[in-house]
Amino acid sequence: MLELHCHTTCSDGTLTPKQLVHAAVRAGVFALAITDHDTLSGWSEAIGEAQHFVLEAPQVDTNAASQRLNMEIIPGVELSTVHNDRSLHILGFYPDADKLTVPLSERLEGRKRRADQMVAKLEALGYPISLPELGEGMAPGRPHIANALVRAGHVKSTREAFDRFLGDDQAAYVHYEKFSISEGIALLGNCGAVPVWAHPYLFRGGEVEEVLKELVDAGLMGIEVYHPSHTPKERKNLEALCDRYGLLRTGGSDYHGPSTDGTPNSSKLNMMHLPLSLLDPIKQAAQTLR
Numbered sequence: 001m002l003e004l005h006c007h008t009t010c011s012d013g014t015l016t017p018k019q020l021v022h023a024a025v026r027a028g029v030f031a032l033a034i035t036d037h038d039t040l041s042g043w044s045e046a047i048g049e050a051q052h053f054v055l056e057a058p059q060v061d062t063n064a065a066s067q068r069l070n071m072e073i074i075p076g077v078e079l080s081t082v083h084n085d086r087s088l089h090i091l092g093f094y095p096d097a098d099k100l101t102v103p104l105s106e107r108l109e110g111r112k113r114r115a116d117q118m119v120a121k122l123e124a125l126g127y128p129i130s131l132p133e134l135g136e137g138m139a140p141g142r143p144h145i146a147n148a149l150v151r152a153g154h155v156k157s158t159r160e161a162f163d164r165f166l167g168d169d170q171a172a173y174v175h176y177e178k179f180s181i182s183e184g185i186a187l188l189g190n191c192g193a194v195p196v197w198a199h200p201y202l203f204r205g206g207e208v209e210e211v212l213k214e215l216v217d218a219g220l221m222g223i224e225v226y227h228p229s230h231t232p233k234e235r236k237n238l239e240a241l242c243d244r245y246g247l248l249r250t251g252g253s254d255y256h257g258p259s260t261d262g263t264p265n266s267s268k269l270n271m272m273h274l275p276l277s278l279l280d281p282i283k284q285a286a287q288t289l290r
C-alpha cells in the first residue's frame with residue numbers, strides 16, 4: 001500500500017524517521033512519503049532504514065512467484081503558505097534537495113521566530129513555558145508548544161492547549177510569516193517537486209472551488225483527495241475537480257505518530273489504504289519538471 005503524507009520528529013511528529021519506517025512496514029506500507037513541515041531533514045535516515053526491508057507483495061496469481069519489493073521512500077515536504085490570512089499547506093513530492101534546502105532554511109527560521117512569538121504571548125498571558133532545543137533543520141510547530149504547555153502543567157492535554165491557546169482564533173496563535181501560494185508553488189516547481197494541495201477541506205480561508213482556481217493558475221499539479229479529515233462527499237467533489245482540471249490524485253493519513261499525552265490519535269498509518277498505482281503518475285509528473 002501507499003502512504004503519501006507523514007510527519008517525523010524533524011517537524012511535529014513523535015516518531016523518528018527510523019521508527020516511522022518500522023511502523024510503516026508493520027502497517028503494510030510499501031512506499032512511504034516523508035512530508036515534514038518545511039524541512040527535508042527526515043529523508044536520509046528514512047532512506048537508510050528502508051534499505052533493510054525487502055517486502056513480500058501479496059500474490060495475485062497463486063502460480064506466480066511472489067514479488068519481492070524494496071521498501072520505497074518518497075522524498076517530500078509539506079510547505080506552509082498563507083492565503084487570505086489563513087494557513088494553506090502544499091505538499092511537494094520529489095524535490096531536488098540541493099535546490100530546495102537553502103530557500104527552505106529561511107522558512108524554517110521563520111517558524112523558529114513564530115514559535116518564540118507564541119511563547120512570548122503565552123508568557124504575557126501568565127503561562128510561561130520553555131521549548132526543547134530543536135536541532136538544525138528541525139521545524140518547530142504548534143504541537144511542540146502544546147506539549148510544552150502540558151509539561152508545564154498549564155493544561156491537561158494537547159487538545160486543551162489548542163482549544164484554549166493555540167487554535168487559529170485563540171490568544172497565543174501567531175500566523176506563519178508571509179509566503180503566498182504562488183510563491184510556494186513556484187518554489188516547489190522550480191525545485192522539481194510536484195505541488196499538491198494538502199487536505200483542501202481543512203482550509204478556512206475560502207471556498208475550495210474558488211481557491212483551487214487560483215492554485216491551478218499558479219501551477220498546482222495535484223490534490224490530496226484522500227485524507228482522514230475528508231467526508232465521502234468531499235472526497236467525491238475532489239475527485240471530480242481532479243478530473244475537471246486534469247490534476248493528480250494523492251492521499252495519505254497525515255500520520256504524526258502516537259500522542260504523548262493520551263489524546264486519541266486522529267489518524268493511523270495506512271488508514272487510507274491507497275493502491276501503489278497512484279504513485280506512477282506522480283513519478284511521471286516529477287520527470288516533466290526535471
Ligand code: AMP
Pocket residue numbers: 012037080087140141142143158159162163167256
Ligand atoms: P503549525 O504548522 O505549526 O501551525 O501546526 C500545524 C499542526 O498542528 C498540524 O499539522 C496538526 O498536527 C496540529 N494541529 C492543528 N490544529 C490542531 C488542533 N486543533 N488540535 C490538535 N492538533 C492540531
Ligand code: ZN
Pocket residue numbers: 007012013037141256
Ligand atoms: Zn503537523
Ligand code: FE
Pocket residue numbers: 078089198199
Ligand atoms: Fe497539513
Ligand code: FE
Pocket residue numbers: 005007078254
Ligand atoms: Fe501534515
